[in-house]
Structure formats: structure tokens, C-alpha cells
Amino acid sequence: MTDAATQVPARRDTLADQVYEQLKQDLFGYRLLPGDRFTEADVVARTGASRTPVRQALYRLQREGFVMVHLRNGWQVRPVDFAHFDALYEARIVLELAAIERLCARPSPTPAEALRDLSEFWLVPESERLDDGPYVSQQDEAFHCRLVEAAGNPELARMHVEVTERIRILRRLDFTQGARIQATYDEHAAVLRALLTRRVDEARRLLKSHIEISRAEVQKITLHMLHTSRSEW
Structure with a gap:
């Protein structure tokens, strides 16, 4: 029993x-x-x-x-509330910029040591880049979560994971277009190169720009899909 x-x-x-x-x-x-x-x-x-x-x-x-x-x-x-998503993106930017400062200030592990796995995926020749949108989307999320995790503050990482989950439904749309996949490789690579040499101000600027560009793109794609999609229910 x-x-x-x-x-x-x-x-x-x-x-x-x-x-x-x-x-x-x-x-x-x-x-x-x-x-x-x-x-x-x-x-x-x-x-x-x-x-x-x-x-x-x-x-x-x-x-x-x-x-x-x-x-x-x-x-x-739930209807799309772009003001709500903007607020979540702003929270994400604050968390990730804080993580970059903390990561670059830590003596050990060095950014090169902490981000070795990210470098192996994103710092590759163009001929080795992947074009599988859903998979690259997962790796993009892992990239940003890993940056925050590497900062060494568990509470910062926990809050970032919560925000990440809540914006995933829109954020993944950024990987439905080949040009955006390639742009993500370029932008991640630039952020990593700045981090690996502890150029914190440049890394912060590049990361903020990367997130803001992505936010604008997913909003445009969302509006387009809402006009063209049909429910199967």
C-alpha cells in the first residue's frame, strides 16, 4: 500500500x-x-x-x-505589455553591468579562467559559427547567466535567473533571423574580448548596447508576429 x-x-x-x-x-x-x-x-x-x-x-x-x-x-x-518587458530588461541590464564590474575586480579566478567555456563557444571563426536558432538562443541565455554567475554573488545570480525566465518568451525571437544570430556572435565576442583584458568600461558599454539592440529587435518581431500569426485553438 x-x-x-x-x-x-x-x-x-x-x-x-x-x-x-x-x-x-x-x-x-x-x-x-x-x-x-x-x-x-x-x-x-x-x-x-x-x-x-x-x-x-x-x-x-x-x-x-x-x-x-x-x-x-x-x-x-497574458497580453503583451511592452512597458512590463522594458522594466524587466532594465533590471537585467542593471544586474549584468554590476556583475561585469564585480567580475573584473576579482583577483581570482581571472576573467579568462572564469569565462573559458564561453570563449570556446563564442570566440570562433565565422566558418565555425552555428546557425541553429533555438540552440544558439539557449547558448545566448547561458552566456549572460554565466557572466553573472562568474561574478561570485549567488543572490545576484538568483535574481538574474528569475528575470531571464520572465523575458524568455520574447527574447528567443531574436534568434529567428540569421542576421541576428551572426550579430549575437559578433557582439558577444566583443564583450568577451573586453572582459578578458579587464577593460571594464568598454565591456559595460558593449554589453548594454547588445541588450538594448536585442530588446528593440524582439519588440519589432513580436509586433510582426502578432499581426501575422493565427491561433490553432
């Missing part, structure tokens, strides 16, 4: 995770558009899962700010 009692919750958690991941992919892929309304029954029909894991997945997405629940009116994808 004990074994059965411990197995049931584990299965429900797994199903909820699967529904959560599927819904998140629908959100990230703009198959669920900002402002779209839907019900738990819609998700049940789409995923084949029962109401319990569906509800768990939806409330998890609600906590993360992706969807809203309306009493007696079902669920809604």
Missing part, C-alpha cells in the same frame, strides 16, 4: 510537467497568442491529459506570469 501511495503523486507530477512543457511551447511558438482565451476543457482535449494535471500546469504558468485566470470565464494568455 505504501508503494502505491507514493507512486500516484509522482505520476501526476510527471503529467503536469508534460502539459506545462507543451503549453509553454505553444506560448513560445505563438500558437497561443497574447490575449487568446481558452478553457481547461480545451487543454484537456489538446493534450489528452485529465483535468488535475492540466489545472496544475495552468496554475504554474499563472505563477510565472504567462497566463491569467478569470472566474467563470476560463483562462487567457
